[in-house]
Amino acid sequence: MNAVARRARVRVTGTVQGVGFRPYVYRLAGELSLGGYVLNDAHGVLIEVEGADAQVDRFIARLPSDAPPLAVVEHVLTEDRPPRGDHGFVIRESVGGELPDAPITPDTATCEDCLRELFDPADRRHRYPFINCTNCGPRFTIVRGVPYDRALTTMAAFTMCAACRAEYEDPGDRRFHAQPNACPVCGPSVRLIGDSSADDPVTATAGALTSGAIVGIKGIGGYHLACLAASERTVAGLRARKHREDKPFALMAPSLAVAEALISVDAPARALLTGPERPIVLAPRQPDAPVAPSVAPGAPELGVMLPYSPLHHLLLADVGEPLVMTSANVSDEPIAYRDEDARERLAGIANLFLVHDRPIETRTDDSVVRAVPRRTILRRSRGYVPTAVHLPGAGTARPLLACGAELKNTFCLARGTHAWVSHHIGDLENYETLRSFAEGIEHFSRLFAVEPEVVAHDLHPEYLSTKYALDLDGVELVGVQHHHAHLAACLAEHGERGPAIGAIFDGTGYGLDGTVWGGELLYGDIAAFRRVGALAPVALPGGARAIQQPWRMACAWLVASGIEPPAAWRPIAELARSGLASPRTTSMGRLFDAVAALAGVRSEVNYEGQAAIELEAACDFAEPGAYPIAVGGAPLVIDPRETIRAIAADAAAGRSAGAIARRFHRTIARAAVEACVRLAGAHATEVVVLSGGVFQSRLLLESVSAALTDAGLRVLVPERLPVNDGGIAFGQAAVAAVSLA
């Protein structure tokens, strides 16, 4: 040996367990002729390597850069140790004790290597719908407990055959310690219920789909309902049976090329479509997109995803055209995921069921992401959960739980700097979702070893998530105002503490004064806030019914603006005037509803946000105008009464809905920009946070953020967590953590 022997201890932190990191280290050490060991412990991966000086340097240099695809290396710390004369390199048993910070990774789309084998007639897993390896496959949805080991997954009942076992135990193999490893001999299998004569259930399913069937398909996180996207008769039939009148259906395209025929795909959208998370990507629909009108009536965008499980790949390859692939549920119930329950609930909807015998432990919907003009997550679930989001600074001094909001609920558990935001639970308005919520919290507590001592909750006393928090014994409670949670979530996600101006526009949030807030201008940081402005308040005639019936809001705004509503609306106008059953609201979402009704776009809705979505879709982009709107006072008030009077005049004069819609969007954008610029000046800050469900509008978000940037302000928008109420839990956690510091 001509080189001096050197030994180094290397500590790697981040997402480095359950992602093939140890075999990767084993191979790298072997390649560089280094001795030593690698093991998992509570902090991540610990390595000692020994050998020629230059080789140790190479090892340290390549360690982060050549890491396996699912690994996220956060830190590599190196220190020299006295050489011991090790020559061989070994993978040592894990060291127990406290739990790692990232024990479970998200479900990941089938990798290129597995896809090649899937379609290779010579491979032993040719057309096997459960092929996976260390770099891909189910994770979060099959985990029952920790440590992440086959016995604690829903694969426990399947005993590996000799061939699979050999792969599993070989550190040089791509399937070394791949917990869901399986093959046609030993693993799960699919079955077509409703056509037991089928030789190949996947081919038979593809045939049935092609001839117009609606099929319930068990996937990774639950059941989908699938049918041909191009067949109007079939899609309309699915809508009728599912009791879903207008809410857009998601699509699954067999290839990127087909996806590009459906939606406009630029580089960021392409990266999302083909990435390991495989969300539903929302993008503007192509004018001649080959889909039935009933797929997404009135929506300017389509939601498209590419196959993410081997079963999807086989099915889509056989069908060769886009499928509607919508969560299997009736109306607003949560996605079905247990076999008996799914078949019972979906019996009147699906003609056939393509099922399998690998149980789903945690129900997980498809995630929904928009790539442009900014990356915006509308639903964060499969593919993203349970990756931790970091709390800023030192994180939380005590383990905590944040219970989230009522609609689009997620919860969040946190310890130290790690916050685990749950999968999308849904609207906490029925027994099924509430059970998912409570079971989910218990599951996350076990997986991430968080025994909450502090519980954060919304101020709304009637939210089921609030009631859940108030019913817990022996914990310290922290109430967090809804819009402050939006502001704090966005600041914390970006690693900032504020202060900032927050323009938080959404539908409903319980205000500090007990009224319904929703068009809020806040000045504050993660710890505290002041309400420095808001939309002018108006009556919410009939309370919650006004949310389903935008014409009621139109009526309320006409009354507030001094205009006599049409005769048919008179009883509601009286209600609004009297204040009976009509709480006051500053909701921006409800103002959009009112204008949608006044413009003749929509007077009743079938799903949340529908009126605003269709109002945006109606915009005539050739229209250059805007309406007057008053922005002034202290606290600042955005008063749209002049706007409403002008819209009423335009509507009476027969001006098109497209022109009214475009003018209104421009008006609100200008008002928001003017308010933020003024407030930022008054409070000597340069940071503006835009959040809340109203900013799910592509047009509004882009126009406001561009104008604020032009005005020299720094604009923060939620990117890793939903801009809607799915981001509330993380914001509550951030506020509670700071309150403990």
Ligand SMILES: [Zn+2]
């Ligand atoms: Zn793979």
Ligand SMILES: [Zn+2]
């Ligand atoms: Zn096998």
